[in-house]
Amino acid sequence: xxxxxWSLKHSVLCAIALLIMVSCAQEPAAxxxxxxxxxxxxxxxxxxxxxxxxxxxxxxxxxxxxxxRFSVNLSSSYEVLQESGQKIEFGESRRIIVSRPxxxxxxxxxxxxxxxxVLYDGKEITTFSPTQNVYxxxxxxxxxxxxxTYFLKDLHMRLPxxxxxxxxxxxxxxxxxxxxxYVEKDVIHGTPVHHLAGRxxxxxxxxxxxxxxxxxxxxxxxxxxxxxxxxxxxxxFFDWNLAPEIQHNQFTFTPPEGARKIAFLAQxxxxxxxxxxxxxxxxxxx
Numbered sequence: 666x667x668x669x670x671w672s673l674k675h676s677v678l679c680a681i682a683l684l685i686m687v688s689c690a691q692e693p694a695a696x697x698x699x700x701x702x703x704x705x706x707x708x709x710x711x712x713x714x715x716x717x718x719x720x721x722x723x724x725x726x727x728x729x730x731x732x733x734r735f736s737v738n739l740s741s742s743y744e745v746l747q748e749s750g751q752k753i754e755f756g757e758s759r760r761i762i763v764s765r766p767x768x769x770x771x772x773x774x775x776x777x778x779x780x781x782x783v784l785y786d787g788k789e790i791t792t793f794s795p796t797q798n799v800y801x802x803x804x805x806x807x808x809x810x811x812x813x814t815y816f817l818k819d820l821h822m823r824l825p826x827x828x829x830x831x832x833x834x835x836x837x838x839x840x841x842x843x844x845x846x847y848v849e850k851d852v853i854h855g856t857p858v859h860h861l862a863g864r865x866x867x868x869x870x871x872x873x874x875x876x877x878x879x880x881x882x883x884x885x886x887x888x889x890x891x892x893x894x895x896x897x898x899x900x901x902f903f904d905w906n907l908a909p910e911i912q913h914n915q916f917t918f919t920p921p922e923g924a925r926k927i928a929f930l931a932q933x934x935x936x937x938x939x940x941x942x943x944x945x946x947x948x949x950x951x
Contacts, residue, residue, distance in 0.1 A: 718847040721859050722872070725880040726835040734764045736909040737881075739826075740901045746894035762909060763830060766808035768916040784918050785812050791918040799925045800918065808832075826885070826900060841865045850876060853883050867891050881905045 729735075739759040744752040756776040763769055767787025774780050782793040785805075790812055793800040805815050813827050828837055848860040848871070857876040862869070873884040887898040920926070 718845050718859075718861055721847075721874055721880070722838065722845065722861055722863070723835055725872070725874050725882060726838050728880045729829055730832050730834045732763075732765075732907055734762075734768075734907070734909060734911060736760070736762045736904075736906045738903045740903065741899060743898045744894070744896040746896060750894075752894055752896060761830075762911070762915060763809065764911050764916070765832065766810075768911070769809050769812065769830065770915050782918075784916050785809065786916040789918075790815070793918065793924075798921065798923055799927050800920060801927050802918070829882070856883065858883060879905075879907075 737760075739761070740756070741759065742754050742756045744754050746752050758774045760772045761770070767785065769783070769785040771783040772780070773783070780795050782791075782795070784791040784793075787808060788804065788806055789802050790805050791800060791802045805812050810831050810833060813831060828834055831837060842863045842865055845861060845863040848862050851858050851860045851873060853873055856878065858873040859876050860871065860873050862871045864870075867889065869888040869890050871884075871886040872882050874880050874882055881902070883902050885900045885902075889896055889898075
């Protein structure tokens, strides 16, 4: 069975198509089955929360955009449409380290044991596959925003969650989100959260943001509504750290012994930068 990896370089590292989320806070609330009266009486007033939907989302966007450095761990999964028409879910874990304006490190481990590393130091983007002991590099001076733009515009790749890395995240959300709904007040691992749902031209997204703590996302779901089978990408965020210890060499790459350098574009499909895609004949290797 085949799969399509999403290793961030696309987050990274958003939606970015990901999180590119929000424009109107005045949309009607999302519909859901009517709960029993006892439960209904305990829910937050929809009118109040609906007015705050955009404020909640933009608070998250502004907070992340202004954070000079952070690290976070993700547990994510993505669906891949098989030739048979069945959607199969695959998993991966990521660790992301950001040091603005030009330090980015993404470590990815896929469910099949494959690992990848993506680095950016403000001068070069490096991708490394320990399994194959090959790496690729391309010059891209500037900063994280420029690198992400390069992924999207020049390489024409989907970058799930990459928008979270942008210093212009609030502007991107404002520009791309067509509708935004306040779904409900929920609880994730004991933390009260606001559950929001938005739509862009190509992606439907959901995000869960803490109600009484720093507005760092705890969960996201992206549905690529224009892709065949409308596959979804899901991510859980853990261990947010806004003051991680940064080592001077964390964003630079020193090739290990015997590592072979290859053309950058040849490496991209192997590190999973492509978006959801229909797989080849099922029954082969994942």
